[in-house]
Amino acid sequence: MSFSFRNVRYFIAVAEAESITGATQTLNISQSVITEAIKTLEAELGVSLFQRHARGMVLTHAGHQFLRHAHEILAVVRNAQQALSARPDAMAGQLNLGVTGLMSGYFLPYLLDRFRRTFPKIDVRLVEDQRGFLEHLLVNGELDLAIVLASNVENRLALEVEVLQETPWRVWLPSNHSLLELGSINLNEIANEAMIMLKLDELDDNTSAFWRAAGLNPKVAMRTQSVEAVRSLVATGAGLSILPEMLYRPWSLDGDRLEMRAIQQEMPVLEIGVAWRRGSKLSEAAQHFLIVAREFARSHRRQSL
Structure with missing residues (x-):
């Protein structure tokens, strides 16, 4: 269904004036144009919006229902016009924004x-x-x-x-690890590997839950709040890590390379x-x-x- 904003305005004018003649005076538009607009709107909606009588027009039940929505349509359009007319570089105010580490x-x-x-x-x-x-x-x-x-x-x-x-979880590995030949890795295959856990933003709680769901206990070599520390430790072979893909970079600060692989187990994405x-x-x-x-x-x- 598609109808014009202009026809909605004409409908409201007729509803408020209770006659085509009264609407023409408000809109300064010919009677035939308004009449045609109402007919078109009724055809598009598939209902009769007015009951015609000798002294004018009164809304039907469907007309009353549509009038409420018509006013909402006008309000939304007005708000959009006001928003678009305002210059962003001139808007002032204050935003108090919280963010995790x-x-x-x-x-x-x-x-x-x-x-x-x-x-x-x-x-x-x-x-x-x-x-x-x-x-x-x-x-x-x-x-x-x-x-x-x-x-x-x-x-x-x-x-x-x-x-x-959304970002998926990945296994981070040093560039010489034997499991890199696999396209994806099962948690069982790394259950005996040393693991580096990132404590930042409760990520260690998330990964611990994944291990518990798989019925496994990871061998935690270290917990750290530094993503760069994880990169360096993984790249130099101190352990593996399970972290969101968005944090991955292929190089540590010292230039050592690390890789990542998908996890075979179904894991919820990080939002x-x-x-x-x-x-x-x-x-x-x-x-x-x-x-x-x-x-x-x-x-x-x-x-x-």
Whole structure:
């Protein structure tokens, strides 16, 4: 079904004037044009919108129903026009944005750069902390939004969460490891290998859960909060690691090479997303940030295809 915005406006004018003649005076348009518009709209909707009588026109039951939606259509279009007419570089305000340690290093920088270039006068105030504390700040209204691992958010009753990006888990191995000849690796094949666990953003809790689900106990050689430490330790043969693909780089800081392989077991993808307090009215700055974040995520998905 497709109908014109102009015909919706004509319908509202006739409904309010209760006559074609009254609508012509409001719209300053000929009677025949309005009559044809109403006929076209009724044909497209498949219902009669008016009952015609000698003194004018009154809405049918279907007409009353459509009138409510017609006003909503006008309001949406007006809001869109106002939003498009506003210059992003002139918009001012403040955005209180929370971010976890992992997100501040691997998702936030380019997203924040795009937002600041689009809305240079919006003051972005960043708070980096653990996911649980950021949830507390969101619920208390101290943060507008927070970028977190959406799959780990706990307070779903109080928070809205929108997933922006998904990344699969991978096994990281040194470049001379014998399992590299395989296209994918079963957890059973690395159960006796030394494992390097990343504690950042609860990733060690996620990977521990994967091992438990497989009925295996990993041989943990080290737990660290540094992604660069994991890269160096894996590249130099100190152990293997299971980490999200988005963190992977083929070289350590010292130039040692490492590889990654898919995991045969079915594992939930890691979700990166933005959270805010459920039921709260987002500030204009927060709404604009959400729009930029969605477009940023879509562009990343297109690049990865």
